[in-house]
Every structure is written in C-alpha cells, then in structure tokens.
Amino acid sequence: MTNSATSPDVEAVQRMASELRHRGPDSLNIKCFPGVALAHTRLSIIDLKTGNQPIANEDKSIWVILNGEIYNYIELRKELVAKGHIFTTKSDTEVIVHLYEEYGDDFVIQLNGQFAIALCDRRNKRVLLIRDRVGIAPLFYTQNESGLMFASEVKSLLTTFKSSPTMNINALDQIFTFWSPVSPNTIFKDVYEISPGQMLVINYHEQGIEVQKSTYWDWNFPVNSDFCSLDESSSATKLKELLIDAVNIRLRSDVPVGAYLSGGLDSSAIAALINNYTDNQLRTFSIEFEEEGFDESNYQNLFRENLNTEHSSIRCANEDISSNFLKTIWHTESPILRTSPVPMQMLSGLVNEQNYKVVFTGEGADEVLGGYDIFKETKIRKFWSRFPNSKVRPLLLRKLYPYLNMSQGDAYLKLFFGQGLDTPERFSFSHLTRWSSTSQCKEFFSDDVKSSINQNALDTFQATLPKDFERWNYFNKAQYIEAKTLMDGYLLCSQGDRMLMSNSVEGRFPFLDHNVIEFANTLHPKLKMKGLNEKYLLKQAMSNELNKNIIGRYKQPYRAPNIQAFFGSDRKDYVHELLSESSIEKAGYFHSGKVNRLLKKIDKGRAIGNKDNMALVGILSTQAWHRHFIDNFQTHFKGTRRQEVCL
Numbered sequence: 001m002t003n004s005a006t007s008p009d010v011e012a013v014q015r016m017a018s019e020l021r022h023r024g025p026d027s028l029n030i031k032c033f034p035g036v037a038l039a040h041t042r043l044s045i046i047d048l049k050t051g052n053q054p055i056a057n058e059d060k061s062i063w064v065i066l067n068g069e070i071y072n073y074i075e076l077r078k079e080l081v082a083k084g085h086i087f088t089t090k091s092d093t094e095v096i097v098h099l100y101e102e103y104g105d106d107f108v109i110q111l112n113g114q115f116a117i118a119l120c121d122r123r124n125k126r127v128l129l130i131r132d133r134v135g136i137a138p139l140f141y142t143q144n145e146s147g148l149m150f151a152s153e154v155k156s157l158l159t160t161f162k163s164s165p166t167m168n169i170n171a172l173d174q175i176f177t178f179w180s181p182v183s184p185n186t187i188f189k190d191v192y193e194i195s196p197g198q199m200l201v202i203n204y205h206e207q208g209i210e211v212q213k214s215t216y217w218d219w220n221f222p223v224n225s226d227f228c229s230l231d232e233s234s235s236a237t238k239l240k241e242l243l244i245d246a247v248n249i250r251l252r253s254d255v256p257v258g259a260y261l262s263g264g265l266d267s268s269a270i271a272a273l274i275n276n277y278t279d280n281q282l283r284t285f286s287i288e289f290e291e292e293g294f295d296e297s298n299y300q301n302l303f304r305e306n307l308n309t310e311h312s313s314i315r316c317a318n319e320d321i322s323s324n325f326l327k328t329i330w331h332t333e334s335p336i337l338r339t340s341p342v343p344m345q346m347l348s349g350l351v352n353e354q355n356y357k358v359v360f361t362g363e364g365a366d367e368v369l370g371g372y373d374i375f376k377e378t379k380i381r382k383f384w385s386r387f388p389n390s391k392v393r394p395l396l397l398r399k400l401y402p403y404l405n406m407s408q409g410d411a412y413l414k415l416f417f418g419q420g421l422d423t424p425e426r427f428s429f430s431h432l433t434r435w436s437s438t439s440q441c442k443e444f445f446s447d448d449v450k451s452s453i454n455q456n457a458l459d460t461f462q463a464t465l466p467k468d469f470e471r472w473n474y475f476n477k478a479q480y481i482e483a484k485t486l487m488d489g490y491l492l493c494s495q496g497d498r499m500l501m502s503n504s505v506e507g508r509f510p511f512l513d514h515n516v517i518e519f520a521n522t523l524h525p526k527l528k529m530k531g532l533n534e535k536y537l538l539k540q541a542m543s544n545e546l547n548k549n550i551i552g553r554y555k556q557p558y559r560a561p562n563i564q565a566f567f568g569s570d571r572k573d574y575v576h577e578l579l580s581e582s583s584i585e586k587a588g589y590f591h592s593g594k595v596n597r598l599l600k601k602i603d604k605g606r607a608i609g610n611k612d613n614m615a616l617v618g619i620l621s622t623q624a625w626h627r628h629f630i631d632n633f634q635t636h637f638k639g640t641r642r643q644e645v646c647l
Contacts (some may be wrong), residue, residue: 001036002147003305004125005206008037012160015151015549017041019156023501026054031063035204036120036127040065043504046073047356048254051091057101058086061123064100065095067152068137069117071249076110087105092252100128108199108216112249112514116152116194127202132366133217134512135196136181137487138497142191148202148209153498154191154333155629155637164188164633167626169452170460172589175335176442176458176618177435180489182464187334187625196488219483221476221521223468228522235527236540238519243541246513247273249278250360252277257281257508258351261311261560263299263543265535265550266362266371270510272545274360275307282309285359290317294559299550306547314350316343321565322572331502332494333629335622337438337614339560344499352503361502363491364511367483368520368530370475371535371555373647376400376428378478379418379529385424394418399532427462427469428477431485442617444590444598461485471647475525562613566620567602578623587626590619 001010010032017028017039024041031038031054036190040053046069060585060595067587070076073092076099081087087097092113099107099117101403101555105128108117114136119128131139141150142157147159158165168189171181184192194200197217203210216473230238247270251257259271261284275282284304289295304311322341329335332339365371377400384393394414420432430437434457442450464484469477502506508517520528523537530536536580577583584592598615607616628636 001127001149001202001204001209002277003206003208004035004204004508006147007034008032008147010037013037013039015159016151016156016342016571017160019159024506025504029053033063033120035125036062036122038065038120043357043506045253045255045506047089047091050089051093052090053069054090055089055094055097057097062097062100062119062121064096064117064119064157065115066096066115067139068113068132069116069250069252069508070095070111070113071252072110072112073250079353092263096446103246105199105201116511118150119618125204127204128278129194129200129202130216131194131196131198132516133197133514134483135492136497136507136509136512138493139194140186140191141194141200143211145208145536147584148211154186154188157191158188158629158633158637159582161633161637164628164630165191167589167647170455170457172335172449172622173442173445173453173455174457175337176445176461176487177439178461178489179438180334180485180493182457183192183484185227210262215642218466219517219521220466220468221472221480223471225473225524231406231415232540233526235523235538239516239537242513242516242519242542243269243510244277246510246516247360248278249389250508250510251278251511253358255357255545256283257358257360258285258354258356259358260284260347260362261303261309262362263284263296263303263550264362264553264556264558265538265546265593266365266511267360268303268362268546268550269365269538270360270362271303272542273510275309276545282307283353283354283356283377284309284311285314285347285351285356286311287343287350288313288315289343290315291561291564294561296556299553303550304545312350314346316346316560318561318565318568319570320346322413322563322568322570322575323622325566326381326574327502328499329621329624330628331471331498332621333625334500334616335625336490336494337618337621338439339562339617340558341495341499344495344638347616348500348503348505348514351505357504358506358508360508360510361496362511363496363507364487364517365535365538368511368517369523369535369538370479371538372482373555373557374430374434374482375475375478375529376532376534377417377433377475379532381421381429382424382474384418385421388421392622397637423475425470427465427477427481428458430474431481437610438614440611444594444615444619446588446591449589452522461608473525475529479512479521556641562593563602563607563616566616574624578620578627583623587623587630589622589626595619 020041024043026044027042038054053065056063069094073095076095080098113131116139117130171185171187174181183195206624235307261267286300288297321339325344380396420429515585527537581592
C-alpha cells in the first residue's frame with residue numbers, strides 16, 4: 001500500500017507473491033489500483049472454476065483476497081441474496097464483499113472460519129486487514145517510506161527490504177520464555193503480525209497512510225464464578241452437538257478431505273464424528289516414530305481397525321529430522337525449541353503425495369477443554385499453596401509425573417514446583433515452572449544479546465491481558481495464557497500452518513470453532529478436569545463413539561527426538577557448521593564458550609535433561625534462521641533465487 005496518489009510497483013508485488021507459491025500453487029492473480037495492490041496465490045478448494053481472487057462486489061468498488069475458509073458461506077449467501085446482493089461466483093470469498101456492503105466493519109463477527117482477509121474499499125480509500133479469532137491463518141505487515149506491505153509469510157515482505165533484516169532481540173528473549181514472541185511481535189525487527197481476533201483499518205490518502213487497530217474477539221471467561229448452569233449430562237450433549245456441527249461445516253469442500261490420526265483422544269474424536277455423523281468417506285494419515293518412546297502407532301492401528309478407515313502413514317527416523325530441519329526453519333521463519341514441527345512437515349508431505357489438499361486435526365482440544373499437564377500441575381500447586389508447608393500435598397505431583405523422585409527429602413523438586421506458592425494470585429502462577437525452565441536456556445545468550453534486551457518478557461505479556469483477567473477462575477487464567485502463548489504463537493504457527501502450507505495443505509480445526517470455544521468457556525473447570533482426569537467432558541461426550549482404550553489411555557504429549565536426532569552416527573555437516581565457534585561468534589546471539597561446553601556434554605552422553613534439549617534446538621534453529629534470512633538475504637531475496645540456498 002502507498003498513498004492514494006502513488007501507483008504500486010507491480011513487479012515488486014509479483015516478487016512478493018512468488019515467495020508464497022507453496023501456499024497457493026494453483027493460480028496467481030494481481031489487481032492494482034492507485035494506492036493499493038492485491039495479489040493472491042490460490043490453493044483451490046471451494047469453487048474450483050470461478051473462485052479466483054481478488055473478488056469484487058457489483059460495482060467493483062470493494063475488492064477482497066482471502067487466505068483460508070469461510071465455512072458458513074452458504075447460509076450467509078442465502079441471507080445476502082435475499083437482501084438483493086448479486087453474486088458472480090460460488091466462492092466462499094465473495095460473501096465477504098457483500099457482508100461489508102451490508103454491515104461495514106462489523107461484518108467479521110458473522111464469519112465462522114479461519115481467515116486472513118485483506119479488503120479494499122476504493123470509494124472510502126481504506127483497507128481492512130483481519131485475522132481469524134484464534135490465529136489459524138497468519139498475516140504479517142511492515143511499514144517503511146515506500147508504504148505498508150502485508151502478506152501471509154514474512155519471506156514475502158523481505159522482498160521489499162532494501163537491506164538485510166535484523167533480529168528483534170526482545171522477541172528472541174520471548175521465544176526463550178514462552179516458545180513464541182508476544183503478539184504482535186515477530187523475530188524480525190519492524191515486522192509485526194495481525195494478532196488473532198484483531199483488525200487493522202488503514203486509511204490511505206494523498207498525505208500518507210493512517211493505521212488504526214481494534215479487537216473484535218477474544219477468549220472470555222465468566223467472572224464471579226457465573227458459570228453455565230447446565231448439568232454434566234446436558235453439557236456433554238451440548239458439546240457433542242457443537243462438535244458435530246463444527247465437523248460438518250468444515251467438510252464443505254470441492255476436493256477430498258482427510259484427517260490426521262495421532263492415536264490420542266482429540267484426533268480420534270474428530271475422525272469418529274466424521275465417520276459416524278457424515279457421509280464423508282474417512283481417509284486418515286498418521287506419523288510413526290522409529291524410537292519407541294515417541295511412537296503411538298499401536299493406538300493409531302487400534303482406531304483405524306475399529307472404523308476400517310483407508311489409512312496412510314509415514315515413519316520418522318532420527319535421520320529424517322536432521323535431514324529436514326533446515327527446510328523446516330525456512331518455513332517456520334522463527335527459532336524453535338523443539339523438533340516437533342519437522343515430522344509434521346513430513347506428514348503434510350504425505351497428505352500432498354496422496355493428492356489431498358485438506359486435512360482435519362484435533363488441535364485446540366487441550367486448550368479449550370483442559371487437557372494439558374500444565375493445567376493439572378496448576379491445580380495441584382494451587383491446592384498446595386493453601387498450605388505451602390505441607391509435606392503431603394506436593395506428593396500429588398507423583399500422580400502427574402510418576403517418573404519424578406518426589407521423596408520428602410528431595411528439596412530441589414519441591415523448590416522447583418513450589419515456585420510462586422506464596423503469590424498464587426499472580427498472573428504467571430500457572431506457567432511459572434514452565435517459563436522458568438525454558439528461561440534457563442538464556443544462559444547461552446551472548447553478552448551483547450543480554451545487554452540489548454530492554455523489555456521484560458513477562459511484563460510485555462502481562463500488558464496484553466484483558467481487563468477482567470484477574471476476576472477469572474485460576475484454571476481459566478491458565479487456559480487463556482496457554483491459548484495466547486503456546487497455541488497461537490507455536491502450535492498453530494510453527495507446528496501448524498507453516499508445516500501444512502509448506503506442502504500446500506490446508507488444516508481444519510473443529511475444536512477451534514468459535515461456537516465450541518464460547519460454549520466451553522462458560523463451563524465450570526470441574527467439567528473440564530475432574531480431579532486430575534483431563535478433558536473430562538469431552539470423554540463423556542464421546543463415550544459412545546470411541547473405544548474405551550482410546551478414551552481411558554494416559555495422555556501422551558506429541559514429541560519428537562531432539563539431541564539424538566542431530567548427534568547420532570550420521571551427524572550432518574550443517575550441524576558442525578552452524579554450531580562452530582566461528583559461526584556462533586559471527587551471528588552474535590550466543591556465547592561460543594558456553595555452546596562449546598554444551599556440545600562436549602552432548603558428545604559425552606551427559607546431555608539428557610530438558611534444558612539441554614531445548615537449548616540445543618533453540619541455538620541450532622536460531623543459527624539456521626540467521627543463515628536463511630540474514631546471511632543469504634542478498635542471494636535469495638535480492639539476487640538469483642536458488643532453492644538450495646534455503647533448503
């Protein structure tokens with residue numbers, strides 16, 4: 001975008017779009033006006049023949065591009081036709097321009113979907129940039145003397161940079177605290193994301209550009225314990241009805257739709273609802289691990305045999321993780337602290353190879369319905385905080401972490417889990433142990449990085465909390481924090497959208513339907529976690545649909561090998577290169593001496609702890625990020641594009 005008197009550079013827009021062809025390999029279209037250019041790379045899923053974008057209203061005064069899906073477009077279209085609007089396509093995208101004509105900026109609250117929207121109102125010289133409620137579809141922007149640029153990935157924006165980007169050091173500190181930057185920050189200095197549930201209104205005129213930001217939706221919970229009055233049975237029935245609706249509406253597609261199958265409750269529930277309540281022929285995909293401790297194939301096989309699904313799986317060895325790591329970081333565009341995105345990138349490749357463009361996942365169930373160990377831990381620690389000197393209450397952690405030595409004489413573990421017991425009302429209480437554990441990796445930061453951090457990560461995040469946060473139940477506070485840190489910034493981004501779209505596959509997330517979230521948020525926490533039985537209400541809702549072995553199994557978090565993937569018998573050259581003393585010192589983010597000591601510890605087989613695993617992956621991925629986007633900036637973004645430079 002430029003001011004209204006300046007025409008956009010079409011070649012620059014084409015360069016931006018070329019970086020996104022993996023997200024939309026089916027077509028590329030550009031529309032330019034004075035002050036605004038819209039480009040769209042399309043992954044054709046609905047209205048394959050006439051759904052190319054940008055799409056306009058009747059008099060061509062309003063134009064829109066959409067990344068994602070509007071699932072309730074059929075119902076919205078009927079209402080709009082009844083009001084006199086004329087449609088020229090069968091696309092879900094076209095409802096947006098007519099809704100805007102009818103309702104103005106408030107049109108977004110009528111959408112059920114996952115979306116990043118750019119809408120240009122030529123008559124009023126304004127552009128709306130809108131991101132879906134929970135942040136499934138990404139949307140980034142940057143602004144300089146040339147104007148304001150926006151895109152679904154940062155690499156598209158980098159084509160407009162005159163010189164190499166620089167790291168946002170505060171964002172690195174946030175990643176090494178929360179696993180992701182605090183929205184709207186990104187790891188790139190001067191590049192921001194549209195936060196989930198937010199809208200940017202950009203007015204452009206001859207004098208320049210004005211930007212206004214607003215929030216149209218956020219996670220919200222009852223205050224003063226004013227929870228839903230439905231009993232357990234009625235709540236389970238209601239939840240199941242909403243999930244069936246969420247599944248049905250997400251099956252709207254003009255191409256085949258598949259489903260991920262991990263072997264856990266969440267993906268199994270979605271697959272069962274597709275199989276039992278729709279006419280869709282269930283097609284499932286899963287990943288197996290060579291290392292037994294990470295593999296869930298026994299449960300995957302149990303489920304698919306029960307439902308007799310057509311199934312494909314891919315097996316991930318340690319060597320596969322190290323071989324695909326650089327490609328993964330190219331697509332995450334951010335450092336990561338776990339290798340878990342790598343197998344997900346391989347899995348979406350399998351989906352693509354089988355000629356599927358759309359796949360369901362169970363992501364979001366843990367955040368919405370209380371499934372994570374951190375919620376159990378919070379519950380125990382809250383109980384413990386009432387009598388912090390108790391010798392018995394901390395022993396409940398044995399139920400949660402049976403592998404820990406929680407003997408009464410183990411002062412270290414009590415000290416670790418006892419953090420913050422004297423201030424249970426503090427916003428960070430639920431996540432303090434995780435954040436303090438992750439933050440230990442910051443000891444590897446270089447002195448320059450430490451001195452450049454001028455924002456406290458916790459204070460930065462606290463400033464984003466809603467005004468009613470302190471009035472919520474402690475369990476709901478933990479849910480909000482989890483949704484706004486790990487889910488938004490990591491699970492739906494680095495491990496979700498980026499790994500799916502790297503292979504031109506769209507993920508669909510029934511548990512993140514806003515109707516499901518809004519209902520679940522009214523429920524008393526005891527229906528989400530009864531005692532330490534996680535996702536209790538979901539289990540009740542699915543009791544007649546799933547095998548008891550699936551419902552009753554102990555939750556196994558999705559994980560992938562870390563240190564062992566890089567320091568086995570077949571160590572890759574790039575690992576040596578990126579972690580060498582010269583590379584570490586040249587990039588400047590980490591202390592070369594401390595990194596070298598970590599490598600020696602690994603070589604001696606003594607690096608077996610969580611901190612060592614996170615530190616190794618965090619350092620290696622940061623170095624890979626630097627190589628992709630800073631060292632190779634001129635080669636890739638300003639010179640002749642060579643794919644091997646990036647991968």
